[in-house]
Amino acid sequence: MAMLDIDNLHAKIEGEDGKEILKGLSLKVNPGEVHAIMGPNGSGKSTLSYILAGKEDYEVTEGSVTLDGEDLLEMAIDERAAKGVFLAFQYPIEVPGVATMTFLRSALNAQRKKRGEEEISTPDFLRLVKDKAAGLGISQDMLKRGVNVGFSGGEKKRAEILQMAVLEPKIAILDETDSGLDIDALKIVSEGVNALRSPERGMIVITHYQRLLNHIVPDFVHVMHKGRIVRSGGKELALELEANGYAEYQQDAA
Amino acid sequence: MNAEIRPMRTPAEQGLSGELKNLPLTGDARVRALREAAAQAFNDNGLPHRRVEEWKYTDLRTLMREALPISSPAQSAQVEAHARLLIDTGARRLVVANGALVPELSDLADLEPGLSIAPLGTALAAGGDLVARLGTLEPGRYDAALALNTALAADGVVIAVAAGAVIERPVHVAHVFSGKAAASFARNLVVLGEGAGLTYAESFEGPEGVAYQVNSATEFVVADEASLDVVRMQEDGASALHLSTLLFEVGKGVKLNAFGFASGAAVARTSLYARLDGADSAVAFNGAILLKDRQHADSTLFVDHRTTGCESRELFKHVLDDSSRGVFQGKIVVRQPAQKTDGRMMSRALLLGDDAEMDNKPELEIFADDVACGHGATCGAIDDDLLFYLRARGIPLKEAQSLLVQAFVGEAIETVANDELRDALVARAEAWLKARA
Ligand SMILES: Nc1ncnc2c1ncn2[C@@H]1O[C@H](COP(=O)(O)OP(=O)(O)OP(=O)(O)O)[C@@H](O)[C@H]1O
Ligand SMILES: [Mg+2]
Numbered sequence: 001m002a003m004l005d006i007d008n009l010h011a012k013i014e015g016e017d018g019k020e021i022l023k024g025l026s027l028k029v030n031p032g033e034v035h036a037i038m039g040p041n042g043s044g045k046s047t048l049s050y051i052l053a054g055k056e057d058y059e060v061t062e063g064s065v066t067l068d069g070e071d072l073l074e075m076a077i078d079e080r081a082a083k084g085v086f087l088a089f090q091y092p093i094e095v096p097g098v099a100t101m102t103f104l105r106s107a108l109n110a111q112r113k114k115r116g117e118e119e120i121s122t123p124d125f126l127r128l129v130k131d132k133a134a135g136l137g138i139s140q141d142m143l144k145r146g147v148n149v150g151f152s153g154g155e156k157k158r159a160e161i162l163q164m165a166v167l168e169p170k171i172a173i174l175d176e177t178d179s180g181l182d183i184d185a186l187k188i189v190s191e192g193v194n195a196l197r198s199p200e201r202g203m204i205v206i207t208h209y210q211r212l213l214n215h216i217v218p219d220f221v222h223v224m225h226k227g228r229i230v231r232s233g234g235k236e237l238a239l240e241l242e243a244n245g246y247a248e249y250q251q252d253a254a
Numbered sequence: 255m256n257a258e259i260r261p262m263r264t265p266a267e268q269g270l271s272g273e274l275k276n277l278p279l280t281g282d283a284r285v286r287a288l289r290e291a292a293a294q295a296f297n298d299n300g301l302p303h304r305r306v307e308e309w310k311y312t313d314l315r316t317l318m319r320e321a322l323p324i325s326s327p328a329q330s331a332q333v334e335a336h337a338r339l340l341i342d343t344g345a346r347r348l349v350v351a352n353g354a355l356v357p358e359l360s361d362l363a364d365l366e367p368g369l370s371i372a373p374l375g376t377a378l379a380a381g382g383d384l385v386a387r388l389g390t391l392e393p394g395r396y397d398a399a400l401a402l403n404t405a406l407a408a409d410g411v412v413i414a415v416a417a418g419a420v421i422e423r424p425v426h427v428a429h430v431f432s433g434k435a436a437a438s439f440a441r442n443l444v445v446l447g448e449g450a451g452l453t454y455a456e457s458f459e460g461p462e463g464v465a466y467q468v469n470s471a472t473e474f475v476v477a478d479e480a481s482l483d484v485v486r487m488q489e490d491g492a493s494a495l496h497l498s499t500l501l502f503e504v505g506k507g508v509k510l511n512a513f514g515f516a517s518g519a520a521v522a523r524t525s526l527y528a529r530l531d532g533a534d535s536a537v538a539f540n541g542a543i544l545l546k547d548r549q550h551a552d553s554t555l556f557v558d559h560r561t562t563g564c565e566s567r568e569l570f571k572h573v574l575d576d577s578s579r580g581v582f583q584g585k586i587v588v589r590q591p592a593q594k595t596d597g598r599m600m601s602r603a604l605l606l607g608d609d610a611e612m613d614n615k616p617e618l619e620i621f622a623d624d625v626a627c628g629h630g631a632t633c634g635a636i637d638d639d640l641l642f643y644l645r646a647r648g649i650p651l652k653e654a655q656s657l658l659v660q661a662f663v664g665e666a667i668e669t670v671a672n673d674e675l676r677d678a679l680v681a682r683a684e685a686w687l688k689a690r691a
Contacts (some may be wrong), residue, residue, distance in 0.1 A: 053646045056638075081648035093643050097661025106657060107647035114648070146661070163647065 001069055002028035003202050004052075004171050010062035011051055018059065021047045023227035025063075029171060029202040036205045036213055039224030040246045045206045046090050049173045050225075053087040054080050067171065081107070082114035082169025088160040088177050090206075095147035099125060100159070103147045104129060104166050111167065132165040136192050137185075153180035161192040172196070173204045178212040190215030210242040225249045262569040267300045270402065271322025273437075278408035279487050281378040281385075283649070288389040292404035295396055302398050308525075311581040311613045312552040314398065317521050318495060322467055324372040324406065325352035325436035332432045334359055339457035339487050343674035345426035352431055353438035354409040358610050362513040364384035368419025368450070373389030374410040374441055384414055391501035393527045399497040400525070407441035410470075413454070417447030417477070424453035424485075431468060431490070442472040445479040448505075453483040453672050458498075458518065462491045465520075471499040472602055478505035478532055485675045487682065488522060492547070496522040506532025506561075513670045514553070517544040517686050522551040530557070530564045530592075542663040542679070545578035545684045546607075552581035559592035559622075566596075571666045572603040573659050573689060575608035584629070586604045592622050599629040604636060604662050606655070656687040 004027075011022040021044045029035055029094045037045055051058050052065065054077035065072040067083055075083065095103065109119045120128070133143060148156050157177050164172055165175040172185060174193065178186055193216050197203070205216055213221070222229045222245070230249055231237070263271070274293040281289070301318060302309035328351035337349055337359070348371065349359040355373040360373060377385045389404060411427050431438055444454055454474075460466055468490055477481050490496045496519035504510055516522060526539060543551050555565050572580035582601040603612035614631035636658050644654035663683050670676040 053642075055642055055646075076651075077642065077645035078648050078650045078654075081646055087646055089643070093639055093645065095640055095658075095661070097664045098644075098657050103644070103647070106649050106653065107644075110650060110653060111648035114650075167647065249497070 003031050003068060004029040006063070006068045007065070008063035009051070009060065009065060011047065011058045011060045014057050019143070020061070021058070021227050023049070023191045025224075025228050026221065027229060028202060031202055032199040032228050033220065034197065034203045034205060034216065034218045036161060036207060036218035036221045037224050038221065038238065038241055041226045044227040045224055046175055049087050049204070049206065051177045052173055053077065053085060078110065079114065081167075082111045086164050086167055086169030086172045088157075088164060088172065088174040090175040090179070092148050092156040092160050096149050098147050100143045100145060100147050101129065106161065107163070108166060129166060132162055135195070136162050137188055138162055154182060154185045157181055158185065158189060158192075161189055165192060165196060168196075170200070171202045171204070173206070175206045176208065177205070178207055178209060186212065186215065210238040213238045223249060263300060263636040264315055266318045266321045271297055273321060273324060280408060280466065282381050284386070285378060285388065289405045292401040295407065296401045299396050299398065308395070308554060308583065310615075311583070312521070312523050312550065313640060314523070316521055317550070317656055322435055322437040325431070325433065325438040325466075327354055328352045328356075328430070328432040330356050330359055333430050336432050336459065336461070337428050337430045339428060339459050339489055340426055340455060340675065340678050343424065343426070343455070343456055343678050345424035345511050345675070347426045347428055348411055349495060350427055350429045350440050351439040352433065352436070353407065353647050355411055365422070366419070366421050368416035369421050369425075370414045371425070372412045374443065375408055377412045384412060384445060385443070387445055387475050388441070388473065391475070391503050391527070391529070393501065393525070397499065397525060399469060399523065400449050400471055400499045401440055403439055403469050403499065404501060406663065407439035407469070407471065410440040410442040410540060412443045413452075414445045415447060415450040415452050416620065418449045419447070420451035420481075424455050424675060426455040426457065429458045429468065429470060431494070432661070435465045437469065439469045442470070443475075444480055445475045446477055448477045449479045450477070451481040453485070453675070455485040455487070455675060457487040457489065458496060459489045460491045460494055462495055464491055465493040466491070467495045467497075469497045471501070474500070474502045475505050476502065476508050476510060479507045480505065481509040482511070483671055485670055485679070486514040487679065488514065488516035488524070489518035489682075490522070491518065492520060492549070494519045498524045499552045500524070500526045502528040503607045504527075504528060504530045504532060504535050504537060506534055508532065508535040508537070510535065510537040511669065511671060512539045513666070514541040515543075515667070515682060516541070516551055517682070519551070520549060524552070524553050526555045527553075528557045530559050530566070531561060533561050534563040536565040540567070540569045540666045540669045542571045542666045542683065543580055544573045544663065545580060546575040546690065548576070548577060549578045550581075550649070552583070554583040555585065557584075557586045557597070559586065559595045559597065561592055563594045564592065564596070566598070568599040569666050569669065570601045571663050572601070572612055573663060574603060574605050574607060574612060576607040577609035578607065579613070581613045582631070583615040585619065586627060586629070588618070588620040588622050588625050588627060590621040593624045595622060595625040595627065597625070597627040601631045602662070603633040604659060605634065606636070606659070652691040656691060659687055660684065
């Protein structure tokens with residue numbers, strides 16, 4: 001059984017006449033695999049990532065999602081995180097007044113507690129964050145500020161990867177982590193992500209640009225269109241998409 | 255004035271009028287005249303109700319069901335056990351129990367040069383220039399709580415800082431109520447000479463489940479170039495009625511930074527009157543109010559800019575759980591001579607409970623033409639996107655709410671300059687949140 005198993009997922013916007021966004025999406029991610037999802041704007045990529053993380057604005061009408069055989073959709077948001085789901089947001093939000101260090105520590109300890117593990121000691125925690133932050137070019141000053149407050153677009157993306165590095169999830173979903181990054185930052189972030197690749201961890205990397213996939217080389221590339229995966233292939237599929245765009249799929253759908 | 259026919263007097267009004275027949279005897283002829291005038295004003299006007307504009311949201315006539323007998327002195331052993339607030343802040347603590355200063359529990363030794371402290375009762379009996387200031391700060395309108403205080407308060411603390419003296423160690427007046435339900439009145443006077451500096455803290459606490467009544471008034475006379483920080487913590491018992499009045503007279507070039515924290519009392523009303531008489535002063539009146547159950551707290555401010563170049567800032571944060579109710583009324587008046595006034599007032603409320611309610615009434619009255627003034631008010635639930643972000647990282651709902659509420663009130667608490675007092679306020683907010691979780 002796949003670690004993450006999304007089967008025929010249908011979902012709509014919460015509410016009476018909420019529009020259907022996911023229309024029968026299936027995807028299996030095994031430990032150690034990196035899956036890239038590409039697809040036109042509005043095809044439902046972020047919606048998929050939100051539904052996996054547990055955002056309440058959507059309603060699943062059909063299909064299932066399991067993580068290690070457990071029903072993910074039944075779990076509370078924080079429970080999913082404790083089970084190892086991590087979403088790097090397309091638009092990380094600012095949390096004024098909650099220092100990044102406090103936030104990271106609360107998150108890590110809450111997850112540990114839920115898993116029945118001991119809380120991390122203060123020196124261990126400080127060392128952990130310092131090491132990971134240094135690698136991602138995140139300054140101590142940024143860590144003292146409110147979460148993402150006053151961070152540039154690129155800094156916010158780096159901060160998301162720092163959170164991932166500290167929380168060590170089982171399945172990471174990176175939603176356009178490359179957008180807004182300059183060339184150097186793209187390298188730093190990619191290295192950060194690659195450092196987290198492991199035989200135990202699965203990743204879903206959502207992107208619009210083949211360039212990212214030169215740095216984070218995926219095992220599979222999927223094309224998402226109108227709420228479904230319409231094609232899957234190896235990393236060469238990304239090159240093909242880069243050359244031809246999505247015209248082919250637009251026609252199919254028409 | 256409306257020639258309105260006064261409604262029937264309530265039992266509370268009748269009871270209070272009865273108390274007003276026996277005014278405290280301390281003080282000279284001026285003070286006695288003040289007391290008599292205040293008693294007369296109360297007898298004429300009674301308790302305010304919702305048709306009185308400044309009490310629109312806090313109908314004291316309905317909320318104050320009965321007048322209680324005036325409290326007798328508390329037993330100092332009991333008081334000592336109950337006085338818990340701000341004890342580890344390093345401040346010089348003066349304990350006022352049931353309205354009277356308790357010398358044996360107060361740190362009156364080794365006063366810094368330039369600092370003088372006396373019980374109001376003693377100071378009134380002795381007379382002199384200092385107590386001649388008592389009662390000279392006027393709200394300019396009938397205020398029932400203040401009138402009762404002026405008429406009935408027999409004790410409290412008089413603090414004076416001589417010109418040029420800067421007192422580093424904060425002075426903390428700890429108001430403690432103990433014993434059976436009764437009414438306690440305390441009056442304080444804080445006078446800062448030219449260029450003086452002081453951090454003045456006051457706290458209020460008492461037993462849970464006893465429907466006692468506290469009426470406190472503090473007058474602050476702040477001379478030119480002086481610097482005053484005020485930190486208040488109102489944690490009266492959950493059945494108490496708390497009424498307090500703060501009056502400020504501010505000279506020129508003054509720095510005044512006042513902060514009020516409150517999560518106590520069943521019904522609380524704090525009225526603040528500030529008169530900016532001197533040019534180029536900077537004043538701030540900020541607050542954080544955390545309420546639950548059916549608590550009701552009203553903060554009403556009146557800031558009067560009478561001369562040029564002053565800056566005033568108000569930032570009030572309310573956190574309202576269950577079916578509690580917060581009230582913020584802030585009025586900034588900028589008189590014609592007060593050109594170059596810079597006034598900003600902001601009230602923000604976070605509603606945690608489905609039945610919680612916030613009433614905001616900010617007002618600007620501007621008669622000068624060259625000013626920069628503004629006000630704003632927001633009221634809403636915790637941002638869902640913020641909550642989702644925290645929860646998506648594994649932080650459970652209640653804890654996520656706590657972190658966000660702390661951040662919310664933290665913005666106001668941060669304005670407190672003294673580290674120990676600020677830490678105590680943060681800890682108090684944390685404890686409130688913990689009790690909720
Ligand atoms: N909460 C919502 N309310 C209304 N419409 C929504 C909501 N969330 C998503 N949608 C709509 O669903 C569709 C899919 O959006 P989604 O953000 O998932 O696309 P995407 O594939 O991530 O696009 P992009 O590449 O631009 O990031 C869009 O048409 C979007 O407007
Ligand atoms: Mg998207």
